[in-house]
Amino acid sequence: MLDKNNEEITEKMLNRASKFAWKSWTIRLNFDVRQAKSGEQPDFRVLIRTPENDERGEMDDNTIMYHYFPIMDVDHPLRGLCVINPNFYYTVNGEGVPMNLIDPENYSPGTHVRGSTIDLDGVLRHEFGHGIGLSHDPEPGNTMSTPYMILEDFLQPRDIMRGAAKYVKQNMSESDLQRWLKWLKSRSEDY
Numbered sequence: 001m002l003d004k005n006n007e008e009i010t011e012k013m014l015n016r017a018s019k020f021a022w023k024s025w026t027i028r029l030n031f032d033v034r035q036a037k038s039g040e041q042p043d044f045r046v047l048i049r050t051p052e053n054d055e056r057g058e059m060d061d062n063t064i065m066y067h068y069f070p071i072m073d074v075d076h077p078l079r080g081l082c083v084i085n086p087n088f089y090y091t092v093n094g095e096g097v098p099m100n101l102i103d104p105e106n107y108s109p110g111t112h113v114r115g116s117t118i119d120l121d122g123v124l125r126h127e128f129g130h131g132i133g134l135s136h137d138p139e140p141g142n143t144m145s146t147p148y149m150i151l152e153d154f155l156q157p158r159d160i161m162r163g164a165a166k167y168v169k170q171n172m173s174e175s176d177l178q179r180w181l182k183w184l185k186s187r188s189e190d191y
């Protein structure tokens, strides 16, 4: 379920990023995720909330996103909830962009100043890791490490190992796996 209360992160962008982020987990671990049909109660939801309008009071200026750990009670309002702070500038690759895109009030088009952006599906991949029950990894360089400003393109061996301790490893042939990894790698061309 998506929240349309945001002009910058479009529903299309969020749908695609969520699909890529989930796919990177489901090609490695033995569970599957699909988009909920209308009327269905989804297991996972993404909302967009600023520090000012987050009903749960969890969002602050330094929080990019947060996700609740698994909650057993299917009617619990926080179950499967991921919340995104729209005050960051999200892109598909996390690369810098001209500052006028980020802050049009203070920078004019043609500025040579560049500002940093957040890799949307990369951060979602980390958040969905929380959503399936993984805590932060104290070792740097993994999807579940913090700080996660620098993200690897794919899940790292430790992420897969930690996930496989909760869910069984996905049983996929090496050639199928390589096909999916290639598909994930080419994701930026799809946007």
Ligand SMILES: [Zn+2]
Residues within 6 Å of the ligand: 126, 127, 130, 136, 146
């Ligand atoms: Zn985290």
